[in-house]
Amino acid sequence: MEIHRIRLHGPWEARTLxxxxxxxxxxxxxxxxxxxxxxxxxxxxxxxxxxxxxCESDIANGRRLLLLRRFNRPTGLNADQTVIVGCWxxxxxxxxxxxEDLLLPTALNFPAAASFCCLLPVERMAAYNxxxxxxxxxxxxxxxxxQVALGIV
Numbered sequence: 001m002e003i004h005r006i007r008l009h010g011p012w013e014a015r016t017l018x019x020x021x022x023x024x025x026x027x028x029x030x031x032x033x034x035x036x037x038x039x040x041x042x043x044x045x046x047x048x049x050x051x052x053x054x055c056e057s058d059i060a061n062g063r064r065l066l067l068l069r070r071f072n073r074p075t076g077l078n079a080d081q082t083v084i085v086g087c088w089x090x091x092x093x094x095x096x097x098x099x100e101d102l103l104l105p106t107a108l109n110f111p112a113a114a115s116f117c118c119l120l121p122v123e124r125m126a127a128y129n130x131x132x133x134x135x136x137x138x139x140x141x142x143x144x145x146x147q148v149a150l151g152i153v
Contacts, residue, residue, distance in 0.1 A: 003084075003110055003151040006074060008131070013068040014049060015040040017134065043067070046088075050142045064094065065135045065143070073125045074152060082153040083122055086114030087133060088146040097132040098124055110151055120150065 043049050049065070077083070084106060087093050093116035096103040103118040110117070135143065 001153060003153055005110065006150040006152070008069050008071060008148045008150065009045060011042050011069075012045050013040040014043045015066045015068075017064045017066050040068070045069075045148060046146050048142055048144050065137055067133045067135065069131050069148070071129055071131065071150075073127050073129060074150065077122060077125070077152065079122055081122060082108070083120040083125070084108050084110075084117050084151040084153070085120050085131065085148070086110050086151060087116045087148050088114050089116065089135065089143060090145075091138060091140060091143045092116075092136045093133055094136050095132075095134040097130075099126065099130055108153070110149070114147075114149075117151075 045067075074083075085096060085098075085103065086109065087096075096116075096118045098120055101121075101124055103120060106117050106119040108117060108119070131148075133148070137143070
């Protein structure tokens, strides 16, 4: 099976979420602007994300990292194609959203396996989309993300 890969490099918006907010987002199955209120910072991926020193108490209190990236619908995408989102990270991805809908994990993966993959429903893709990933910091001050990509099968 051949997978066409579209890397989502460049700027992502990063915000921290407390453990309760992240759990609530996963249980409610949707992500809204009100759930992610507060200041965000721009990070460039792929690369290392270092949590600032003033986030020490956030990390100790089980905060999660929310990454947001906007992108256009891939050109020529057909309704009969399958799209997956893959993240290659050294920390666990605990949830993913397209626009405001929770994405479901999938066993379908890239040839060089991603640490997390989820199915992206083609019918839910708009002309302009927002992808959200929630990562568990696990008490870490820095995480490495080597790639986030869309895969079209």
